[in-house]
Amino acid sequence: MSNDNRQEAAARPPSGSASLIPPPDATAPVRHPDAPAPGELLGSHYEHCFGCGGLQPHGLHLEARAREGVRVTAEFTVRPAHQGAPGLAHGGVLATALDETLGSLNWLLRVIAVTGRLETDFVRPVPVDSVLHLDAEVNAVAGRKIYCSAVGRIGSPEGPVAVRASALFIEVKVDHFIDNGRSEEIQAVMADPDQVRRTRAFEVNP
């Protein structure tokens, strides 16, 4: 793609499907009063998470930071383990970085939610060793449905746009994980009082 065409693609709004357009009765997202303050790191929701977990050696180690409103930013350094083409980030890994950043928005709503749909535009290749600066926000909420979008820029928060995403997250109960997760990991999590306290806080503080 030429530079001119890339700039044009970066300026274009993401081409979302109909199910990513909030319905007329959708409302503006409301930041939970107990949400982390703007500038605060959110921390990992699960230490083995491929997106944010500290115990995943080849994971993305994303650290999302709360911003004003229902918005987060995060940085992802592309490592050699994240390659698709020689010297370039794999598209699926970039989609994971977007998914994880978007998922962390739910911490500000104090809602447990999973990705139902994620649409990604890959605008520009992302070289190994570059830092992708991600910026995500919730645009609207309708019942259990959370409509959000994100952009990733290379090198700095003002750098060239490399990826964009629009997504629909669906609110779930903790039982979603208990009923569907492999039992050995579920039991390990249930045995960790810190993890249980953190997760339950979302259910008792609606």
Ligand SMILES: CCCCCCCCCCCC(=O)SCCNC(=O)CCNC(=O)[C@H](O)C(C)(C)COP(=O)(O)OP(=O)(O)OC[C@H]1O[C@@H](n2cnc3c(N)ncnc32)[C@H](O)[C@@H]1OP(=O)(O)O
């Ligand atoms: C321990 C704490 C850690 C916290 C853990 C946090 C993890 C974050 C990690 C990062 C994020 C991820 O990768 S999460 C992992 C990837 N995602 C998943 O594994 C989700 C797999 N999918 C599912 O489990 C299910 O399909 C759900 C939960 C998404 C929805 O099932 P459901 O609960 O039965 O609800 P359902 O009635 O089908 O849908 C509710 C409404 O949403 C709409 N809807 C559902 N799916 C879609 C879709 N793909 N595209 C459009 N619309 C959809 C339906 O039309 C409906 O609209 P209407 O009729 O009401 O209008």
